[in-house]
Amino acid sequence: MTDDAPTGLAMTLEPLVVRVLANNPSPFTNTGTQTYLVGTTDVAVIDPGPDDAEHLAALLAAIGGRPVRAILCTHTHRDHSPAAPALKAATGAPIIGCAPLVLDDAGPRADAAFDTGYAPDRVLADGEQVAGQGWTLTSVATPGHTSNHLCFALEESGALFTGDHVMGWSTTVVAPPDGNMAAYMASLDTLMARVQDRIYYPAHGDAIERPQRFVRGLAGHRKQREGQIVRLLAEGVGAVPAMVARMYVGLDPQLHGAAGRSVLAHLLDLQARGRVAAADDSWQLLPA
Template sequence: MIEAPTGVALAVDPLVTRVLAPNPSPFTYTGTQSYLVGTSDLAVIDPGPDDPAHLQALLDAIAGRPVTAILCTHTHRDHSPAAAPLKAATGAPVIGCAPLTLNDAGLRADAAFDTAYAPDRVLADGESIAGTGWTLTALATPGHTSNHLAFALTEARALFTGDHVMGWSTTVVAPPDGDMAAYMASLDKLMARDDRIYYPAHGDPIENPRRFARGLLGHRKQREGQILRLLREEIGAIPAMVARMYVGLDPRLTGAAGRSVLAHLLDLRARGLVQAEGDAWKLAA
């Protein structure tokens, strides 16, 4: 496990430096990890929350070097708000995911969308930017959010996975914007790649990417099977499902678990396997 002092610039690869934001929580683990890519000129991935101490830590790590781009994987409030003050301090353009504002503060405070995010350029799937000794290519990975991007660092065979794949927990997929079918398809997309390592926004680097992604796919399929078994037992209310499926869960995470169950149910309904009946669910007739 990586030691994770807040605000300290930690080299995790010759081309990659990590700076941890001071926003630990049950959803962010030790906090959001911002990454600096490059040695002479830099890209900053996921600048993090709008926190003056974190902004100063990023500027200290940048150490006066030119910043080519500020890249955001998605627009949850623990990832993109520092882009604007970092742009003001460095002059770098904000590049990456598309803007997305959704009135969805019910899950958790730090998953609210960043309404002020205003990119100078949106990267399409497969589009690249480059600096001295580094190339970053956008990889569309919707599921956690519809605008989520990962960024592949060609020279290190590394993938910055944002919240699509995390190093400490499974990803929350919360409707209405979170989509389980899209999330699973994005995992399949990662399985077809040959990345050497993942650098997630939360948690440790992942050194066996394909095996890890395969495990996430298996976990989601196991959850799907649990839901279908509960429906066969005529347990169709989401709170009752969560109580059976997530034994010993931190109560602060109950709402998020319910949203992930709902995401599975919506996917199963789209496939014709279940149907809603009021506030409850049942197997399709």
């Protein structure tokens, strides 16, 4: 990704889509956040990225003085939406997209914290559209990674901008209290039903050119994790740290807390379905 997507340079991916990579690489952003410009005569900006002066300058250079019809945010983690106010100030464009979400979450994370300054001019419901000259973007509600997550479908080309719901380099973080495994799995089903999507452009990682197959793989991975948890519970392993030690062999110990949040997301889903119960700091499998 770093070779074919150098930081700060506008790269044309298809006639209506340009990508600009922010210089914020990290363990949870891969090579950085990818901001997308959609349109030719006028444009929309998807996921303006972190509050970084160099990235803002790169975006303005890529926009090149064209009218900006909308600044669209898939969700409000700090690597996605904080540049929106400065971009709005520079272009006059409205901030449109996901609902605001501020969560006081001091637990161990494997992704960015929430953007407390996000203030949209318009919140898009599922299926609502934003349009310009020769392009139309439709919102697709995909809660799970966060409760306010949206994807955006480019109707003219069959491209879907997937934010963090589907990434091209890693599985998505689903961390309670806001991350919800049942919602995430349902959102994968939503994408599976969208056979019109030709290609995914995620906020992190490579473009996904066989999206249906990729989404099936993501769903299968989560079902395998759930199966591991059920088997461990059947063996009497009920504490989350003990599960993490068995399930994530070789993982950096500094990431065990974040892995535990993912295990907890599965357990809460199983609890809602009546398959497990919480007992103090442990969990137990209920009779079928």
